[in-house]
Each structure stands twice: as structure tokens, then as C-alpha cells.
Amino acid sequence: MFIEQPPFFFRMLFPGACWRIDKSRKQVYLTFDDGPIPEVTPWVLDVLDSYQIKACFFCVGDNVKKYPDIYRMIIDRGHQVGNHTYSHLHGWMLSAEKYQRNVDEADTLIGSRLFRPPHGHLPMKCFFQLKATYKVIMWDVVTRDYSKRMTAKGVFNVVRRYTRPGSIIVFHDSMRSWSRLQTALPKSIEWLKAQGYSFGRIDDE
Numbered sequence: 044m045f046i047e048q049p050p051f052f053f054r055m056l057f058p059g060a061c062w063r064i065d066k067s068r069k070q071v072y073l074t075f076d077d078g079p080i081p082e083v084t085p086w087v088l089d090v091l092d093s094y095q096i097k098a099c100f101f102c103v104g105d106n107v108k109k110y111p112d113i114y115r116m117i118i119d120r121g122h123q124v125g126n127h128t129y130s131h132l133h134g135w136m137l138s139a140e141k142y143q144r145n146v147d148e149a150d151t152l153i154g155s156r157l158f159r160p161p162h163g164h165l166p167m168k169c170f171f172q173l174k175a176t177y178k179v180i181m182w183d184v185v186t187r188d189y190s191k192r193m194t195a196k197g198v199f200n201v202v203r204r205y206t207r208p209g210s211i212i213v214f215h216d217s218m219r220s221w222s223r224l225q226t227a228l229p230k231s232i233e234w235l236k237a238q239g240y241s242f243g244r245i246d247d248e
């Protein structure tokens with residue numbers, strides 16, 4: 044469960060980062076990481092449209108550069124975007140300067156006040172620097188849709204087991220998650236709606 048729902052001590056490493064929003068409202072926040080890509084992102088957008096749900100896409104700058112039309116579709120269809128670095132950097136060990144440059148490079152393409160570090164790993168110095176400019180949006184539920192060891196049903200079960208009021212939920216619009224996402228995303232949305240959850244917008248002001 045340490046992966047699916049990050050424990051308290053891990054959250055405490057990042058003071059001021061956002062993991063869960065209003066605990067008193069039956070509302071969740073859907074987020075999609077690692078896109079945009081032509082094979083998956085348009086399908087996700089169609090699914091979200093069919094339920095009239097808005098989500099937040101944490102985009103990789105390199106993908107935005109490669110697929111500007113797909114990126115434009117996300118914006119045009121009313122969703123939020125966030126910075127997920129230019130080249131999906133990860134690791135505590137990178138220099139803060141290198142990491143910051145990579146985030147800045149993505150910012151020239153994305154221009155959002157929301158930032159999510161890939162894998163939740165970044166140099167601590169950089170975390171504190173980035174907080175001055177960005178709202179750092181982490182997560183309350185990781186569906187593990189990217190994992191080869193998971194089935195679509197397993198991904199859905201993560202959503203069912205760990206979601207609670209205010210949860211920020213992570214899916215991936217990536218090739219790694221595609222085979223599971225096709226079933227798990229609509230099934231999860233149906234279940235969330237049946238439980239009475241609404242779908243909120245992350246404050247990016």
C-alpha cells in the first residue's frame with residue numbers, strides 16, 4: 044500500500060506539497076501523467092468528454108514539442124495542464140541546477156503554475172526553489188496502471204480500495220498503461236460516480 048497511497052512520513056518530506064484536497068467533500072481530482080501522445084491521449088479526452096469530466100494532464104515537455112496538436116486538444120477541450128519536466132527526469136541525485144533547467148525548458152512550452160515531479164523524486168533544494176513559482180501537486184492514489192504486473196481489474200481495485208474524499212488520483216496517458224487503461228478508466232469513473240463522487244478542478248491560481 045506504500046505505493047498506492049503514499050504514507051504520512053513520505054508526504055512530510057515535501058512540506059507544502061498538495062496530496063489531497065478538500066477532505067470534507069465527496070470530490071476527487073483525476074490527473075493523467077506522461078503524455079501527450081497520439082496513441083492514448085485523444086482516447087482519454089473522448090472518455091472524459093463522454094462523462095463531462097475535466098481533468099489535469101501533467102505533460103512531459105518533450106511530448107508537447109513532438110505532438111503540439113495533441114497538446115492543443117487537451118487545452119481546447121477545457122482541461123488543465125501541469126509541468127512534468129521536459130524529459131521525465133527522476134532521481135534525488137541530480138543536481139538542482141540541471142533539474143531546474145529541465146523544468147524551465149518544459150515551462151516554455153507548458154506555462155502552468157502546477158508542477159508534478161516524475162516518480163515523486165526530485166532534489167530537495169529544487170523542491171524548495173520550485174515551490175516559490177509552482178504549486179507542487181502530488182497524489183493520494185496511484186492506480187499503478189503503468190505496471191506490467193497489474194491487470195485492468197487490479198488497477199480498478201486500487202481506485203476502489205484507496206479513493207477517499209479529496210483524493211488526487213493518478214492515471215497515465217502512456218503506452219505503458221494503455222492495455223489496462225482502456226478498461227480500468229471507464230470502470231473507475233463509473234464506480235466513482237456511483238459512489239457519489241464529483242470531479243473537481245485543482246486550484247491553479
Ligand SMILES: [Zn+2]
Binds near residue numbers: 076127131161
Ligand atoms: Zn511521470
